[in-house]
Amino acid sequence: MxxxxxxxxxxxxxxxxxxxxxxxxxxxxxxxxxxxxxxxxxxxxxxxxxxxxxxxxxxxxxxxxxxxxxxxxxxxxxxxxxxxxxxxxxxxxxxxxxxxxxxxxxxxxxxxxxxxxxxxxxxxxxxxxxxxxxxxxxxxxxxxxxxxxxxxxxxxxxxxxxxxxxxxxxxxxxxxxxxxxxxxxxxxxxxxxxxxxxxxVEHETRATVEEQFAQSVKMTLWEGGTVVVPAFAIGRTQELMLVCDAHDIDCYVDGMGQRVTRMLRTYPEFVRDADALRRATSNARFVTGRDGQRKRIARKNTVIITTSGMLSGGPAMTYIPEIRRNPVNKITMTGYQVEGTPGRSLLETGSAEIDGRIMSVSARTEAYDFSAHxxxxxxxxxxxxxxxxxxxxxxxxxxxxxxxxxxxxxxxxxxxxxxxxxxx
Structure with missing residues (x-):
C-alpha cells in the first residue's frame, strides 16, 4: 500500500x-x-x-x-x-x-x-x-x-x-x-x-472540568455579571449547552452553532443522548436578531455561548466589546487557542484584536479544557x-x-x- x-x-x-x-x-x-x-x-x-x-x-x-x-x-x-x-x-x-x-x-x-x-x-x-x-x-x-x-x-x-x-x-x-x-x-x-x-497533555476528568466551569459561571451570575463563552460551532457549542442544562444554568446561544444544533437533532443515532440534546435545546434561547439585540443581551445577567471559539469573528465581535470593561464579567475560553489568534492573545496578554481594534479586557478571563481529542x-x-x-x-x-x-x-x-x- x-x-x-x-x-x-x-x-x-x-x-x-x-x-x-x-x-x-x-x-x-x-x-x-x-x-x-x-x-x-x-x-x-x-x-x-x-x-x-x-x-x-x-x-x-x-x-x-x-x-x-x-x-x-x-x-x-x-x-x-x-x-x-x-x-x-x-x-x-x-x-x-x-x-x-x-x-x-x-x-x-x-x-x-x-x-x-x-x-x-x-x-x-x-x-x-x-x-x-x-x-x-x-x-x-x-x-x-x-x-x-x-x-x-x-x-x-x-x-x-x-x-x-x-x-x-x-x-x-x-x-x-x-x-x-x-x-x-x-x-x-x-x-x-x-x-x-x-x-x-493529560486532561482532567470531564466531570472535574464541568464542575469547575459550572461553579465559576454560577459565581459570576450571583455577582451580577455576564459570562461570554466563545465556542466552536461544531461539537463544542452543543457540549456546552448540555453542560449548562445539566447544571441548571440558563443560556443564550448565538452564531453557526444554532444551525448545527438543529441539524444534529435530525440524526439522533449519531449523538449519545438525543433526549438530553432536546432538553438542552429547550433550555437555551437562540439569538435571532442583529447587533442591537446582542448588545441588549450582553447587558443582562446571563450566559452567552457564541462563535467564534478563538475570537476570530462571529457574534463574539459584538459581545466582547460590550462586556470587556467590567471586571465582574467573565470570558470563559473552552477550546485550544491557536498561536496568533485573538483568543490566544487574550489569555496571554489580557488584550486582543477584536473586529480590527486592539482592546484591553478588564473582564476576568478563564480557560477550560473541554477537548474532544x-x-x-x-x-x-x-x-x-x-x-x-x-x-x-x-x-x-x-x-x-x-x-x-x-x-x-x-x-x-x-x-x-x-x-x-x-x-x-
Missing part, C-alpha cells in the same frame, strides 16, 4: 492522505492569513472523509472544480457539516484566495455525495472501506481501508487473504462526552495512521492494541517527539513529512 501525505503532517490542519494514487482520505485547510491547503495536485477516483471540521473537509469542494467527479463518502452528519462550513467559507471569502472553490463546485458536491453509517462496508476506488465511531464529534469516524489482493497485484504478508488493512484514526476521543460516546472500536489493522494533537493516556491506551503493526503519527505539533516516544516503548513508529510517500 502506498500512502502519500499531502497535509496534516507535523502540524494540525489541512489533513490529506492519498492511498495508492486512487483513494483520498480527507482534504482540509489550515486556517491562517493566508490559509494553507494540501500540497500537490490530486485527481482521486474517490474521497473518504473522517469528520466535519475545517482542517479535514475545508477544501473538499475544490476537488470538483475541474472535469473530475469523484464520489465523496462520509457519514450523514459529516456531509451536512461539510456543506455548512463550505457555505460559510463562500459567504466570508468567496472569490478570494481564502476560498479555493466556487458556488458551482459546492453544488457538485451534492451530486457526488454518498453517505454511510458506522460499520457499513462500502467500496471506494477499488478498496473496501468501513467507518467506526471515533468519539470526537457527531459523525466522526475512524476509517478502515482494505486493499484487496486483486488491486495490489501481489500477495502481502499482512493477512492470509492477501489484504493490507489501513486504519486512519481521524480525530478521536476515548472518553465519553455529553454529546458523543468515546470510541471503543479497535478494528484489526496492518498499519495505523494516528492523530497526536494532545500527545503531551484523546490525551496522552488515551492515545497510548488506544495504540496498545496495535503494538505489532507500524504506527504513522500525524495531526500534531510534536509528531516526531511522539513517534520517538512510541519507538522507545517498542512500537515501530515514524512521523512522515509533508509530501512524503510511505510504502507499507
Amino acid at each position: 502506498r500512502l502519500q501525505f499531502l497535509g496534516g503532517t507535523r502540524e494540525v490542519g489541512r489533513s490529506a492522505i492519498l492511498v495508492n494514487d486512487r483513494l483520498l482520505l480527507d482534504y482540509g485547510m489550515l486556517t491562517g492569513n493566508p490559509p494553507q491547503f494540501p500540497v500537490g495536485s490530486v485527481d482521486p477516483e474517490a474521497v473518504v472523509v473522517s469528520h466535519g471540521h475545517l482542517d479535514h473537509v475545508g477544501a473538499i469542494p475544490s476537488l470538483l472544480s475541474g472535469d473530475a467527479r469523484p464520489p465523496i463518502h462520509w457519514t450523514p452528519p459529516t456531509y451536512e457539516l461539510a456543506m455548512t462550513l463550505a457555505r460559510d467559507t463562500l459567504k466570508l471569502h468567496g472569490g478570494t484566495y481564502n476560498c479555493p472553490f466556487t458556488e458551482n463546485d459546492l453544488k457538485r458536491v451534492t451530486e457526488v455525495a454518498e453517505t454511510h453509517g458506522y460499520r457499513e462496508t462500502f467500496e471506494a476506488a477499488g478498496h473496501e472501506v468501513t467507518f467506526y465511531n471515533a468519539g470526537h464529534i457527531p459523525g466522526s469516524a475512524h476509517i478502515l481501508v482494505r486493499e484487496k489482493r486483486s488491486f495490489s497485484g501481489s500477495r502481502t504478508q499482512s493477512g492470509d487473504d492477501g489484504e493490507t488493512r489501513l486504519l486512519y484514526t481521524g480525530d478521536f476521543h476515548t472518553d465519553n462526552q455529553r454529546l458523543v460516546s468515546g470510541t471503543t472500536a479497535r478494528p484489526d489493522a496492518d498499519v495505523v495512521v494516528c492523530e497526536s494533537t494532545y500527545s503531551d 484523546a490525551d496522552r493516556d488515551g492515545l497510548r491506551a488506544f495504540l496498545d492494541d496495535y503494538r505489532d503493526v507500524p504506527v504513522l503519527v500525524n495531526h500534531g505539533d510534536r509528531c516526531e517527539a511522539f513517534a520517538a516516544e512510541l519507538r522507545d516503548d517498542g512500537f515501530e513508529s515514524a512521523a512522515p513529512e509533508l509530501g512524503e510517500t510511505v510504502h507499507v
Whole structure:
C-alpha cells in the first residue's frame, strides 16, 4: 500500500492522505492569513472523509472544480457539516484566495455525495472501506481501508487473504462526552495512521472540568455579571449547552452553532443522548436578531455561548466589546487557542484584536479544557492494541517527539513529512 501525505503532517490542519494514487482520505485547510491547503495536485477516483471540521473537509469542494467527479463518502452528519462550513467559507471569502472553490463546485458536491453509517462496508476506488465511531464529534469516524489482493497485484504478508488493512484514526476521543460516546472500536489493522494533537497533555476528568466551569459561571451570575463563552460551532457549542442544562444554568446561544444544533437533532443515532440534546435545546434561547439585540443581551445577567471559539469573528465581535470593561464579567475560553489568534492573545496578554481594534479586557478571563481529542493516556491506551503493526503519527505539533516516544516503548513508529510517500 502506498500512502502519500499531502497535509496534516507535523502540524494540525489541512489533513490529506492519498492511498495508492486512487483513494483520498480527507482534504482540509489550515486556517491562517493566508490559509494553507494540501500540497500537490490530486485527481482521486474517490474521497473518504473522517469528520466535519475545517482542517479535514475545508477544501473538499475544490476537488470538483475541474472535469473530475469523484464520489465523496462520509457519514450523514459529516456531509451536512461539510456543506455548512463550505457555505460559510463562500459567504466570508468567496472569490478570494481564502476560498479555493466556487458556488458551482459546492453544488457538485451534492451530486457526488454518498453517505454511510458506522460499520457499513462500502467500496471506494477499488478498496473496501468501513467507518467506526471515533468519539470526537457527531459523525466522526475512524476509517478502515482494505486493499484487496486483486488491486495490489501481489500477495502481502499482512493477512492470509492477501489484504493490507489501513486504519486512519481521524480525530478521536476515548472518553465519553455529553454529546458523543468515546470510541471503543479497535478494528484489526496492518498499519495505523494516528492523530497526536494532545500527545503531551493529560486532561482532567470531564466531570472535574464541568464542575469547575459550572461553579465559576454560577459565581459570576450571583455577582451580577455576564459570562461570554466563545465556542466552536461544531461539537463544542452543543457540549456546552448540555453542560449548562445539566447544571441548571440558563443560556443564550448565538452564531453557526444554532444551525448545527438543529441539524444534529435530525440524526439522533449519531449523538449519545438525543433526549438530553432536546432538553438542552429547550433550555437555551437562540439569538435571532442583529447587533442591537446582542448588545441588549450582553447587558443582562446571563450566559452567552457564541462563535467564534478563538475570537476570530462571529457574534463574539459584538459581545466582547460590550462586556470587556467590567471586571465582574467573565470570558470563559473552552477550546485550544491557536498561536496568533485573538483568543490566544487574550489569555496571554489580557488584550486582543477584536473586529480590527486592539482592546484591553478588564473582564476576568478563564480557560477550560473541554477537548474532544484523546490525551496522552488515551492515545497510548488506544495504540496498545496495535503494538505489532507500524504506527504513522500525524495531526500534531510534536509528531516526531511522539513517534520517538512510541519507538522507545517498542512500537515501530515514524512521523512522515509533508509530501512524503510511505510504502507499507
